[in-house]
Amino acid sequence: MTMDRDEQELFTATVRATVAGAGSAAALDAALAELGWVDALEVDPRTAVAALFEAQGELTATSSALGVVVGAALGVGVEDGGGLVLPTIGHDDPPGRTEGSCVPVRGLGLPGLLDRSRATVVATGADGALHSAPVDVAALAPTLVAGLDSDLGLAVVDVECVSTAEPWAAAEGTWDEAVAAGRRALAHELLGTMRTMLRLAREHALERIQFGQPIARFQAVRHKLAEVYVAVEATEAAIDAAWQDGTPASATLAKVVAGTNARIARTHCQQVLAGIGFTTEHDLHRSIKRSLVLDGLLGDARTLTTKVGAELLEARTAPAITPL
Amino acid sequence: MDLDEFRSGLDAWLDEHHDELVATSHDPGDLAADMAHLSKVKRMTFDAGWMRWGWPERVGGLGGSTLFRAYLGEALTGRGLVEPGVYSMTEVLAPTMIDHAHPDVAAEMVPKLLRGEETWCQGFSEPDTGSNLGALACRAVRDGDVWRVTGQKVWTSLAQHSQRCVLLVRTGTTEDAHRGITALFVDMDSPGIVVRPIVTMHGREEFCEVFFDDVVVPVERMLGPEGNGWTVAMELLPFERSTALWHRGAYLHERLDTLLATAEPGALSASEVGAAWAKLFAFRARSRMTQHRMASGDKLGPETSVDKILLGTAEQTIFDLVADGLAEDVVLGDDAESVRWRSEFLYSRAATIYGGSSEIQRNIVARRLLDLGADR
Numbered sequence: 001m002t003m004d005r006d007e008q009e010l011f012t013a014t015v016r017a018t019v020a021g022a023g024s025a026a027a028l029d030a031a032l033a034e035l036g037w038v039d040a041l042e043v044d045p046r047t048a049v050a051a052l053f054e055a056q057g058e059l060t061a062t063s064s065a066l067g068v069v070v071g072a073a074l075g076v077g078v079e080d081g082g083g084l085v086l087p088t089i090g091h092d093d094p095p096g097r098t099e100g101s102c103v104p105v106r107g108l109g110l111p112g113l114l115d116r117s118r119a120t121v122v123a124t125g126a127d128g129a130l131h132s133a134p135v136d137v138a139a140l141a142p143t144l145v146a147g148l149d150s151d152l153g154l155a156v157v158d159v160e161c162v163s164t165a166e167p168w169a170a171a172e173g174t175w176d177e178a179v180a181a182g183r184r185a186l187a188h189e190l191l192g193t194m195r196t197m198l199r200l201a202r203e204h205a206l207e208r209i210q211f212g213q214p215i216a217r218f219q220a221v222r223h224k225l226a227e228v229y230v231a232v233e234a235t236e237a238a239i240d241a242a243w244q245d246g247t248p249a250s251a252t253l254a255k256v257v258a259g260t261n262a263r264i265a266r267t268h269c270q271q272v273l274a275g276i277g278f279t280t281e282h283d284l285h286r287s288i289k290r291s292l293v294l295d296g297l298l299g300d301a302r303t304l305t306t307k308v309g310a311e312l313l314e315a316r317t318a319p320a321i322t323p324l
Numbered sequence: 325m326d327l328d329e330f331r332s333g334l335d336a337w338l339d340e341h342h343d344e345l346v347a348t349s350h351d352p353g354d355l356a357a358d359m360a361h362l363s364k365v366k367r368m369t370f371d372a373g374w375m376r377w378g379w380p381e382r383v384g385g386l387g388g389s390t391l392f393r394a395y396l397g398e399a400l401t402g403r404g405l406v407e408p409g410v411y412s413m414t415e416v417l418a419p420t421m422i423d424h425a426h427p428d429v430a431a432e433m434v435p436k437l438l439r440g441e442e443t444w445c446q447g448f449s450e451p452d453t454g455s456n457l458g459a460l461a462c463r464a465v466r467d468g469d470v471w472r473v474t475g476q477k478v479w480t481s482l483a484q485h486s487q488r489c490v491l492l493v494r495t496g497t498t499e500d501a502h503r504g505i506t507a508l509f510v511d512m513d514s515p516g517i518v519v520r521p522i523v524t525m526h527g528r529e530e531f532c533e534v535f536f537d538d539v540v541v542p543v544e545r546m547l548g549p550e551g552n553g554w555t556v557a558m559e560l561l562p563f564e565r566s567t568a569l570w571h572r573g574a575y576l577h578e579r580l581d582t583l584l585a586t587a588e589p590g591a592l593s594a595s596e597v598g599a600a601w602a603k604l605f606a607f608r609a610r611s612r613m614t615q616h617r618m619a620s621g622d623k624l625g626p627e628t629s630v631d632k633i634l635l636g637t638a639e640q641t642i643f644d645l646v647a648d649g650l651a652e653d654v655v656l657g658d659d660a661e662s663v664r665w666r667s668e669f670l671y672s673r674a675a676t677i678y679g680g681s682s683e684i685q686r687n688i689v690a691r692r693l694l695d696l697g698a699d700r
């Protein structure tokens with residue numbers, strides 16, 4: 001089951017308009033429910049994920065859809081997906097540890113967690129088995145944080161002991177598959193932030209006059225923008241290859257490429273926009289902050305790069321990738 | 325024939341003929357041996373049909389998707405059966421001949437290139453004209469039914485082994501810039517041509533100086549009409565950045581694989597290996613999309629500059645790993661494997677120079693893809 005090309009284009013445009021029209025994460029969550037985005041996620045996951053997360057990245061909008069995407073791979077229902085607790089910045093292990101009756105949980109709540117009554121926690125035991133359970137949000141004592149990107153509405157969860165009314169059930173699917181689904185989504189969202197940064201820097205380069213000419217005439221400026229263009233194109237390609245392939249390994253690579261290239265975009269676009277881009281009167285800072293946070297979710301580029309390299313060194317071989 | 329059929333058929337054939345197809349010498353200094361081996365592999369793959377798929381029937385091909393060509397080169401370079409640099413000339417020059425040569429010339433000549441009976445070279449760069457190709461000065465003057473060519477080319481890869489050359493000459497005035505350029509298909513045994521090989525820093529006579537003194541070229545050997553040379557060059561360069569680069573990506577994958585199997589534990593840093601792997605992944609992902617666009621009939625253009633920039637970066641990152649991880653071999657080793665690593669490391673430095681330098685590619689991206697307007 002999938003959508004045909006026309007349906008994909010129409011769906012993508014609709015999602016984009018929905019993201020643009022929603023003023024808050026809660027409004028976007030509601031609008032996506034109405035639109036049937038979750039059904040689309042089942043029918044044509046690539047189109048659904050690309051449409052929503054690229055639009056979120058481009059427009060620095062947000063929702064709790066990342067939890068739905070990760071949760072879907074673990075058999076967590078839609079209702080509870082948005083309340084899924086993610087690993088905190090710089091981590092990619094399940095946020096909970098089932099060690100006896102007391103489960104410590106350390107992670108991040110997505111936008112809107114505080115408005116929910118129920119969250120979903122995924123935990124591993126000493127034997128590596130994966131469990132999940134619905135948990136009272138109050139029991140997680142989430143703290144809303146402003147942090148780097150206060151528009152995002154993330155909540156920090158850090159509790160020593162959570163007990164649940166329902167027992168911890170074995171989770172469907174594997175954590176690797178769930179993280180992979182999340183990484184593909186985040187790679188799309190990072191791509192969206194990069195596109196916006198490039199658009200803003202390009203417009204500025206054409207409009208800003210110095211030394212009697214648009215700064216877009218200066219090769220130092222042109223080459224920076226060209227590098228960002230290459231970074232955007234490379235990220236698109238890496239994401240495409242990750243969907244073609246479908247394994248956790250390629251999803252990780254797509255996230256690495258997106259995170260690494262997002263840094264290139266942030267650095268060069270900030271430099272081209274210079275003073276005005278350093279103010280809150282210009283929109284650039286939003287994309288910069290958003291992209292930094294997104295890089296940190298489900299494993300940042302630096303950590304994952306080292307991890308991927310260590311796996312290759314261990315295997316002493318370069319596995320087949322990107323078949324024609 | 326579809327791609328899966330082609331792939332499995334070719335793989336089985338390559339397995340079966342591996343011993344005949346594998347190069348016996350791996351001396352990077354011995355270009356003649358490489359060329360002889362390349363001819364043999366091309367002849368065998370042509371006679372077995374594989375080399376003919378993806379090329380039009382009017383030049384001896386069997387038709388079908390250009391993806392067959394992409395896969396054939398991937399398999400040959402990825403298995404280490406041919407060196408991608410010398411193999412690439414086919415993908416660069418045959419499409420140009422098919423698009424621009426007189427149909428009879430293309431029908432007569434292209435099969436010789438495909439079957440490895442001939443080697444061809446590309447005479448663009450001159451001593452005073454590298455990046456600024458539009459200023460080239462090698463002159464051709466019309467004399468009845470022939471052109472008379474006088475001037476010099478430089479860094480012409482494989483010229484000393486070539487029977488023909490796709491040559492850019494000035495037929496208009498220098499002020500005409502790119503409008504006064506014509507492309508010719510020249511026999512390298514024509515009287516008046518002198519070829520002097522140049523030893524590169526990687527220890528190979530990879531390219532040459534080529535001198536032309538009143539060399540006669542029949543007008544039927546023009547590629548397109550007079551003054552069409554710039555168009556030929558602009559349409560040729562994307563080929564240099566598409567299928568040939570996909571093949572190069574397969575070769576880089578094989579080299580990285582061998583490096584991982586060879587390097588002493590602890591010699592390579594995990595973060596650097598991971599970064600190189602991610603770059604190769606992104607490059608191959610991009611090049612894969614380009615192969616599919618080409619196969620669907622899209623005309624390739626400036627967007628292939630992105631492929632070239634990514635290839636240059638990926639290749640140099642991988643061979644920086646080699647230089648660090650196999651430092652003793654690269655610096656001191658005189659055994660065959662070390663000599664090869666050293667040569668390949670050094671050659672990787674050219675990846676951001678040939679086929680248009682990375683700076684020129686960025687100029688193209690800025691002008692044509694980002695639409696930033698003229699730079700002066």
Ligand SMILES: Cc1cc2nc3c(=O)[nH]c(=O)nc-3n(C[C@H](O)[C@H](O)[C@H](O)COP(=O)(O)OP(=O)(O)OC[C@H]3O[C@@H](n4cnc5c(N)ncnc54)[C@H](O)[C@@H]3O)c2cc1C
Nearest residue numbers: 446447448449454455479480481674677678679680681683
């Ligand atoms: C291994 C190898 C094989 C080759 N094979 C062939 C071949 O078969 N046929 C052939 O015709 N040529 C061949 N070449 C030549 C190649 O195409 C040229 O070297 C290349 O185009 C650059 O020209 P150049 O060396 O004269 O450098 P230059 O043009 O002199 O450039 C020198 C430096 O200045 C920079 N630069 C120049 N112009 C600009 C600009 N406008 N903006 C910013 N920076 C600029 C360049 O990027 C470079 O870093 C080969 C080269 C190599 C290394």
